[in-house]
Amino acid sequence: MSAISPIGPVVGIVGAGQLARMSQPPAIALGVELRVLANTPEESAARVIVDTRIGDYRDLEVLRAFAQGCDVVTFDHEHVPTEHIKALVADGHTVRPGAEALVHAQDKAVMRERLSAIGVPCPAWRRVPSAGDATAFADSHGWPVVLKAVRGGYDGRGVWVCRTPEEVAEAFATGVELMAEAFVPFEREVSVLVAxxxxGQGVSYPVVETVQQDGICVEVIAPAPDLDPxxxxxxxxxGLQIAHELGVTGLLAVEMFQTARGFVVNELAMRPHNSGHWTIEGATTSQFEQHLRAVLDLPLGSPRMTAQVVVMANLLGGDDPDLFKRYEHVLAHDPGIKLHFYGKEVRPGRKIGHVTALGSNLDEVRARARHAAVYLMTGEYT
Amino acid sequence: MSAISPIGPVVGIVGAGQLARMSQPPAIALGVELRVLANTPEESAARVIVDTRIGDYRDLEVLRAFAQGCDVVTFDHEHVPTEHIKALVADGHTVRPGAEALVHAQDKAVMRERLSAIGVPCPAWRRVPSAGDATAFADSHGWPVVLKAVRGGYDGRGVWVCRTPEEVAEAFATGVELMAEAFVPFEREVSVLVAxxxxGQGVSYPVVETVQQDGICVEVIAPAPDLDPxxxxxxxxxGLQIAHELGVTGLLAVEMFQTARGFVVNELAMRPHNSGHWTIEGATTSQFEQHLRAVLDLPLGSPRMTAQVVVMANLLGGDDPDLFKRYEHVLAHDPGIKLHFYGKEVRPGRKIGHVTALGSNLDEVRARARHAAVYLMTGEYT
Known part of the structure; x- marks a missing residue:
């Protein structure tokens, strides 16, 4: 906690993961003072933000104390209960995005209803209270069927691709509220980030390709290669239409399937997003700066790319906790590679950082990012 | 003070001004943990670095406590007494740059002796214990004569350009130890930043032109226009020769006069430098990241420019303390302008921030930087 009077506007971020952490560099530049609500002082953002408050974001009184003195409150994740956000607004606090917009990133069924209503292409879908409903949906729309937790899923968690009624039954055995979606045979996955x-000002970053493994994004290529203008x-x-229709304030990431018949929206996030980490070096205005500007209602910055090709590769934790000893090779091998570590203990499979390469030749830039990422994760040369 | 165990290497920075502040973004990216020694918790860097210790850098015991647990200690300014640095090293701490190198940025007479010995072009100069010695030096080398405080000057302070023996006497009336230098009739001032x-790895950034007003840098143009390759x-x-001969570890900024007969060295600084702020957006590796990499003995990053022309303009405080209300116009007018505020109270003449513009046309980029700087300082359109 900080007792120093702020000089700049105060932005409170609920949550203290890597998204809040990566918001600190542009906040430092703009003279914006960040405050975070963390679970523990060891969290990623708590390590680099002086005004860290410790508390449970599910507790309204904690949120109320946190919001006191903030010019605007925003989020590092989508888990704050809608009714708490409404209570903060009723108290007179400014919260962006607002509860009416954010619910579409919190509740996938509400999101599907709304996107369908405004004519945005979505997979066929249905709320499925029982395994029987899900099986009937699959029988009618084809197998496999995709079951999703209506609330709380992320990074592949809360998603089941079921090939049989038995697998459907397994998903229902978790007890979480599920919805069913038709499996979309896609060519690739892309993401559109808008602010x-x-x-009411809106900007869109270039469309990027996201490469997933086991439901986790491992690589992002900007712009999406060979995408027709x-x-x-x-x-x-x-992306801009959804932001407008839903009244989003701040960032909106729209994950889409590219199919032979066009784009189909998969997921929404209303905050800086993994598919936008490339913008830190790869765009004139990073997504983190853009989010701060948007929630403070400042004019938005240029989303233009700073290089022809930018590739971001995620770093997932491996068996060896000491990443720093592997800096030497990677930095000597490639004086242009940019490393990002999130100040997290290394645990297998955990997102602990990312690397970014910029250049003009796709194959070369991709190879550079991959070389750095694989070596940092495993100590192996590619 | 922080009780959290560090995950990355700990770099201690003595001093908590804007240079330490601007080191925090690359430290966050690299997962390097910064600790600063501040005079007060309100200082520029103390506002954005969790592990801030409060104390007087002139007190050896304060420095000893500060250095405990740091992997390396470095500086935001040149005022730490040489004997204290030697004492820290004798205690087993790693300090970069070391006392033997740093003294050349602390004592201008030592610097002149050494640069002359290694054949680096300097103005004619002499230690002048008395006003009579200074006047004799001026009579022999020509008027005006430049008198400089041997220790402690910066930003035009501690420098007197004297046109008469009376002005020499006025400088001596301050009581500080002075040296005399021949006035150099220069075409322009340039700066070379090396790491x-x-x-023993060395890199040099492109040579930049620095535009001064009243001894304070107001604008930096990268690369220096029309400079023959x-x-x-x-x-x-x-620059690289000085760094090598003096055994510099970290950054070295060499301010030079460009004259009809070549370059003449004016001043040295061994830390990130105002003439290098353009590198934050304008180079693949910013000077702040480069300094961290150098003092941690990591491989250095590419100093390549990210645009053809980059112009940085300093923001000096004016009469109106509220800069933030002027963001609106500047950010709306130029979606590509980059703003940097140092989290300092606005006081007339104080360096409170800078702006950076990138592009391909010198006149246009310079006009953009100037427009933003003038408007932010005064609220006037240019």
Missing amino acids: RSPH EAAARAQHI | RSPH EAAARAQHI
Whole structure:
């Protein structure tokens, strides 16, 4: 906790993971003072933000104390209960994105209902109270069927691709509320990141390709290779349209499937997103700066790329906790590679950082990012 | 103070001004944990670095406690007494740059002796114990004569350009130890920023032009316009030579006069430098990241420019303390402008931030930087 009077505007971020952590560099530049609500002082953002408050974001009184003195409250994750956000607003606090928008990133059924209503392409879907309903949906729309937790899933958690009624039954055995979606046979996955300010200004970053393994994004390529400019404009339009229709303030990441028949929206996030980490070096305005500008209702920054090709590769924890000893090779091998560590203990499979390479040749830039990521994770040369 | 166990290497920075502050973004990215020694918790860097210790850097016991647990100790300014640095090293701490190198940035007479000995072009100079010695020096080398405080000057403070023996007497009336230098009739001022690691790796950033007003840098243009490539290489060679000969570890900024007969060295600084702020967006590796890499003896990063032309303009405090209300116009007017505020109270003449513009056309980029700087300082359009 800080007893120092702020000089700049105070932005409170609920949650203290790597997204809040990576918001600190642009906050430092802009003279914006960050405050975070962390579970423990060891968390990623708590290590680098002086005004860290410790508390449980599910407790309204904790949120109320946290919001006191903030010019705006925003989020590092989507788990704050909707009714708590409404209570903060009723108290007179400014919260961005607001509860009416954020619910679409919290509740996948609400999101599907709304996107369908405004004509955004989505997979066929249905709320499925029982395994029987899910099996009937699959029998009618085809197997496999995708079951998703209506609330609380992320990074592949809360998603089941079921090939048989038995697998459907297994998903229902978890006891969480599920919805069913038709499996979309996609060519690749792409993501569109847009920002929208309370004034209504909107900007879209270039469409990127996201490469997933086991439901976790491992690589992002900007711009999405060989994407027809008209198709790119359509995808960006979908992103801006959703931001406008849902009244999003701040960032909106729209994960989409690219299919032979066009784009189909998969997921929404209303905060800086893993598919936008490349913007830290790869765009004139990083997604983290953009989010701060948007929630403070400042004019948005240019989303233009700073290089022809940018590739971001995620670092997932391996067996060896000491990453720093592997800096030497990676930095000597590639004086242009950019490393990002999140100040987290290394645990197998955990997202602990990312690397970014910039250049003009896709194959070369991709190889550079991959070399650095694989070596940092495993100590092996590629 | 922080009780959290560090995950990454700990770099202690003595001093908590804007240079330490701007080191925090690359430290966050690299997973390096910064600790600063501040005079008060309100200082620029203390506002954004969790592990801030409060104390007087002139007190050896304060420095000893500060250094405990740091992997390396470095500096935000040059005012730490040489004997204290030697004492820390004798205790077993790693300090970079070391006392033997740093003294050349602390004592201008020692610097002149050493640079002259290694053949680096300097103005004619002499230690002048009395006003009579200074007047005799001026009579022999020509008027005006430049008198400089041997220790402790910066930003034009501690420098007197004297046109008459009366003005010489006024400088001596301050009581500080002075040296005399011949006035150099220069075409312009340039700066070379180099980095050197303990392993001996060296890199040089492009030569920049620095525009001064009343002894304070107001604008930096990268690269220095119309500089002949051979001349640029000579200036870079001088920078790398000084770093090598003096055993610098970390950054070295060499301020030079460009004259009809070549470059003449004016001042040295062994830390990130105002003439290198453009590198935050304008180079693949910012000077702040480079300094961290150098003092940690990591491989140095690429100093390549990210745009053809980069212009940095300093923001000096004016009469109106509220800068934030002027963000709106500047950010809306130029979606590509980058703002940097140092979290300092606005006081007339104080360096409170800078702006950076990137592009391909010098006149246009310079006009953009100037427009933003003038508006932010005064609220006037240019």
